[in-house]
Amino acid sequence: MIQTPQSYEFDKIEMRQVYANTILELAKNNSNVIALEADLMSAISTNKINGQIPKQLINCGIMEANMVGVAAGLALTGKIPFLHTFAQFATRRAFDQLFVSGAYAKLNLKILGSDSGVTAEHNGGTHMAFEDLGLVRLIPNSHVFEVSDGTMLGYMLRKVEKEYGIHYIRTIRKNAVKLYDENEVFETGKGKVLREGGDVSLIASGIMVAESLKAADLLHKMGIDATVIDMYSIKPIDIDLIVKYASKTKAVVTAENHNIIGGLGSAVAEVLSEHCPTRMRRVGVKEQFGQVGKADYLKEFYNLTVKDIIDAVKELKIK
Numbered sequence: 001m002i003q004t005p006q007s008y009e010f011d012k013i014e015m016r017q018v019y020a021n022t023i024l025e026l027a028k029n030n031s032n033v034i035a036l037e038a039d040l041m042s043a044i045s046t047n048k049i050n051g052q053i054p055k056q057l058i059n060c061g062i063m064e065a066n067m068v069g070v071a072a073g074l075a076l077t078g079k080i081p082f083l084h085t086f087a088q089f090a091t092r093r094a095f096d097q098l099f100v101s102g103a104y105a106k107l108n109l110k111i112l113g114s115d116s117g118v119t120a121e122h123n124g125g126t127h128m129a130f131e132d133l134g135l136v137r138l139i140p141n142s143h144v145f146e147v148s149d150g151t152m153l154g155y156m157l158r159k160v161e162k163e164y165g166i167h168y169i170r171t172i173r174k175n176a177v178k179l180y181d182e183n184e185v186f187e188t189g190k191g192k193v194l195r196e197g198g199d200v201s202l203i204a205s206g207i208m209v210a211e212s213l214k215a216a217d218l219l220h221k222m223g224i225d226a227t228v229i230d231m232y233s234i235k236p237i238d239i240d241l242i243v244k245y246a247s248k249t250k251a252v253v254t255a256e257n258h259n260i261i262g263g264l265g266s267a268v269a270e271v272l273s274e275h276c277p278t279r280m281r282r283v284g285v286k287e288q289f290g291q292v293g294k295a296d297y298l299k300e301f302y303n304l305t306v307k308d309i310i311d312a313v314k315e316l317k318i319k
């Protein structure tokens with residue numbers, strides 16, 4: 001069941017520890033699972049499990065494109081490679097290898113892109129991915145997800161192990177707001193309705209789900225009732241759910257820690273333009289590069305706050 005969202009408490013376990021714990025579980029249960037790192041084992045906590053699965057965890061060094069090539073070779077032999085590095089290196093830097101060596105060759109790769117968007121904080125502009133979802137969405141037959149809490153991350157890792165193809169999971173590394181109980185199920189191509197409202201639909205992913213829930217609380221006090229949808233499956237996306245709530249509320253606001261071009265906002269706009277033309281606003285990064293800073297400062301700078309979601313709703317002149 002979904003947690004009561006009004007608490008907005010951070011999970012005690014960091015997302016990186018969820019990744020390491022789940023990889024250890026999968027590797028122990030399946031000798032074909034191989035985890036690959038690009039010299040970021042301490043950043044994602046896999047250094048803590050290295051001694052337990054030494055033959056199933058490979059540090060490829062600071063050579064992300066080569067890591068994809070190694071993973072492709074492993075996949076050809078029937079192994080199930082899980083690749084991790086920061087989101088911009090997993091996509092922007094290694095895009096050609098991911099596209100050709102992975103997808104074009106119809107191989108089985110599971111990619112975790114961490115430190116997404118403003119959560120890269122002090123790693124700065126070169127390490128701040130606002131375009132990764134858009135890049136992987138362009139790859140034919142790819143699956144693209146942005147997880148919003150640790151329960152979802154663990155579930156998705158276990159899920160994609162059993163599914164063939166290119167799967168990209170975008171995440172933060174540290175603590176996320178706890179949204180889901182441990183028995184929650186997350187289907188590919190579906191979204192989760194966390195709150196019902198008849199005036200506007202807030203469709204969010206990643207860290208912006210919690211921001212949207214907070215915005216919905218404040219909007220309610222203003223007399224505006226918002227539906228909040230966690231659209232964790234970016235590709236394939238839940239067309240039926242988007243159309244259902246766009247038809248119901250007649251207004252949609254998307255919220256993402258990503259460029260509004262290519263990510264969730266684009267994906268939802270594509271659905272609406274073809275199936276249910278609707279008044280819409282996109283909250284996200286607009287024509288900007290990353291920079292050094294704390295997450296709270298960066299969220300304000302890039303207009304990724306509760307206030308920005310509320311302002312977008314107000315622009316739609318619902319009431």
